Amino acid sequence: MNRVDIAIIGTGPAGVSAAITAAVRKKSVILYGEKTISEKVRKAHMILNYPGLPQISGKDLAGRLAEHLQVMDVGITEMKVTMVYAMGDYFVLQTSDGQMQEASSVILATGMVQARPLPGEDEFLGRGVSYCVTCDAMFYQDKTAAVIGYNRQAEEEADFLADVADKVYYIPMYKEEPVLKEKIEILREKPLMMFGEMQIEGLKTENQVLPLDGVFLLRDAIAPGKLVPGLEMDGNHVKVSLKMETNLPGLFACGDITGTPYQYIRAAGQGNVAALSAVSYLDRKKREAE
Numbered sequence: 259m260n261r262v263d264i265a266i267i268g269t270g271p272a273g274v275s276a277a278i279t280a281a282v283r284k285k286s287v288i289l290y291g292e293k294t295i296s297e298k299v300r301k302a303h304m305i306l307n308y309p310g311l312p313q314i315s316g317k318d319l320a321g322r323l324a325e326h327l328q329v330m331d332v333g334i335t336e337m338k339v340t341m342v343y344a345m346g347d348y349f350v351l352q353t354s355d356g357q358m359q360e361a362s363s364v365i366l367a368t369g370m371v372q373a374r375p376l377p378g379e380d381e382f383l384g385r386g387v388s389y390c391v392t393c394d395a396m397f398y399q400d401k402t403a404a405v406i407g408y409n410r411q412a413e414e415e416a417d418f419l420a421d422v423a424d425k426v427y428y429i430p431m432y433k434e435e436p437v438l439k440e441k442i443e444i445l446r447e448k449p450l451m452m453f454g455e456m457q458i459e460g461l462k463t464e465n466q467v468l469p470l471d472g473v474f475l476l477r478d479a480i481a482p483g484k485l486v487p488g489l490e491m492d493g494n495h496v497k498v499s500l501k502m503e504t505n506l507p508g509l510f511a512c513g514d515i516t517g518t519p520y521q522y523i524r525a526a527g528q529g530n531v532a533a534l535s536a537v538s539y540l541d542r543k544k545r546e547a548e
Contacts, residue, residue, distance in 0.1 A: 261360035262286045264536050265351055267339050267485075268367030270296035271522045272513030274323045275529030276365045276536075281330040283537045288359060289327070290351075293334045295320035297478075298369060299522070308523055319522075338479075340390040342366075342486045344506050347543065354415070356392040362543070363536045366496065366504075366511040367529060370520070371481045376406075378452030379475065380484075386458025386472045389480050391415035394472075398423040401471040404461055406431060406449055412476035413438055419474070427468060482515055492517070502532035508543075510536055 264280045266273050269291025277289045294300060302316025311319070327334065338354040342364055351359045379387055388394040391405065395418060404427040405416040413428075417439050420426045426442045429449055436444055447463040452473055454460065461468045483491045490497045490505040495517040502510045512528035514520045 259358065259360050261348060261362060262288045263361070263540055264288075264363050264365060264533070265349065265359060265361035266290065266365045266367060267342075267351075268296070268369060268513065269293075269323075269334055270299055270367060270369050270513060270525060271323065272369075272525035272529035272532070273365070273367035274327060275526040276367060276512060276533040277332045277529075278326060278330050279530050279533035280537065281332050283533070285537060285540065287332055288335055288361065289332055290335050290337060290339050290353075293324075293336050295323050296369065299323070305522060339485065340393060340480065342509075344486070344488060344509065347508070349508065352390070352393060354390050354392055356390075362540055363508040363510070365502075365529075365532045365536055366482055366486070366509070366515060367513045367525075367532070368479050368482060368485070368515055370494070370514045371477065371479050375481070376449060376452060376475070378454075378458070382452055382454060382458040382473075383484065385456065386454065386470075387452065388472065388474050389476065389484070391419045391474050391476070394474075395419050395422045398472050400424045402469065403427075403472040403474065404429060404468060404470055405474045405476060407436070408432065408477045410434060410436075415474070415476060416442055427470075429463070482511070500531075501535040502528055503535060508536075508539055 263285035264287050266276050266289045280287045299316050300320045305314050339351050341352040343350045349361045349364045402425040403423050406429045408431045416428045420439050420442050428442050429445050430436050447465050450462045460470050482496050496511040496515045498511050498516050502512050510532040512532040513525035
């Protein structure tokens with residue numbers, strides 16, 4: 259398996275800044291995120307007083323960030339990272355297509371996950387609750403499962419699950435009408451809580467109780483505390499040092515996930531620091547191995 263120097267998760271100002279700095283320092287990089295740059299940036303009506311850009315639309319800033327990545331020859335891998343495992347002196351990243359990527363260091367720049375966990379989500383994570391259909395669909399052969407989709411991309415995963423499971427419910431959390439295989443039952447109902455004993459046994463919605471063997475929650479991003487087992491949090495934010503170091507050696511975090519204020523210039527600066535710290539970490543590990 260090809261191991262990169264630095265894996266960066268997120269294509270907002272923090273992730274793009276980190277990728278640019280890592281490329282300048284001649285490190286191999288894989289950057290995960292949206293090729294059109296962070297949706298939060300793109301949808302911003304107007305951004306004021308970004309140094310050198312006193313007034314710019316979010317769409318135009320996203321274009322500038324994408325152009326800078328192209329100049330630095332940094333591509334974007336448009337695949338959601340569903341889990342990051344610390345393996346000692348390297349990391350393994352699992353993506354939504356079931357693939358694995360090794361990296362000597364990782365920078366989290368995912369932005370804040372706004373959605374609160376559903377009641378029962380944390381308790382049943384790994385015991386019937388999953389964030390990746392491609393990874394875990396095989397556990398639901400001839401069983402019943404629900405997919406709670408927060409974007410249109412979730413429809414593809416629901417279709418895949420329908421080829422394996424006996425029964426699939428799809429609960430869209432967006433306004434557009436889903437386009438799914440006929441065997442999938444679409445429920446326009448608000449999910450309230452998951453329940454069970456040792457394993458998940460069902461999902462309660464505002465209108466009914468669904469007996470289930472599993473629930474897939476497919477959000478735009480996964481909360482960092484769930485994305486990286488063992489990661490130390492400070493409330494809803496990742497706990498970092500001034501060098502953007504987390505409690506896991508080789509893992510760094512930057513941008514909104516490290517706390518307020520949620521500002522683009524702060525995020526970009528932290529991305530630069532995180533990348534420089536990752537470079538120093540890699541160089542130190544190399545010297546120790548010699």
